[in-house]
Every structure is written in C-alpha cells, then in structure tokens.
Amino acid sequence: MAFKPLHDRVLVRRVESDEKTKGGLIIPDSAKEKPAEGLIVACGEGARKDSGELIAMAVKAGDRVLFGKWSGTEVTIEGEELLIMKESDILGITEAA
Secondary structure (H helix, E strand, C coil): CCCCCCCCEEEEEECCCCCECCCCCECCHHHCCCCCEEEEEEECCCEECCCCCEECCCCCCCCEEEECCCCCEEEEECCEEEEEEEHHHEEEEECCC
16 A cells, blocks of 8 residues: 555544344444444554654554544545544454454
C-alpha cells in the first residue's frame, strides 16, 4: 500500500461482522451496522511532545482493534474503503482468538 499516515494517525480496514446471529437468523445488509472492529494497516510515527520528543504508538500494523462508532474519516485507497483515525480514537486491542 502506498499510503503512510502521519503523526499519531492509523489506517484501519474494517472487519466485517457475522452474517448470522448466534441463533442462526440471517441479518440482511440493510439491518447491519458498520463494524467497530478493524485491523491496523499502517501507523504513523507517533505524536510529539512540546519538547519535540517522540511519543511511540501503542498499536502496530496487524493489530486487531476496537474503535468508536463514529470514529475516523472514511477514505478510498486503491479501490478499498478504509478509515483514517487518531490513535486516541482506538478503544483497545483485541487478542487473537
């Protein structure tokens, strides 16, 4: 991918939610909400303190994260819909199942 976020921003690919409920009901596309879970595709270098010192990012490419429902800015890069958001919009990192 030819895109690198700046500062404390990350590029996120949404992870699609299940098509069925646990009870086996199929959820139509019109009733689905956009998932608030995604994979980090790329990260910036991190924020800077007033002194110029770099604050390292807590996330890295490949991390699976949860973020707020209205977080980020939707962009299309190389035909793929992705999100650019600040690291502070990320609520947490989920462990691999």
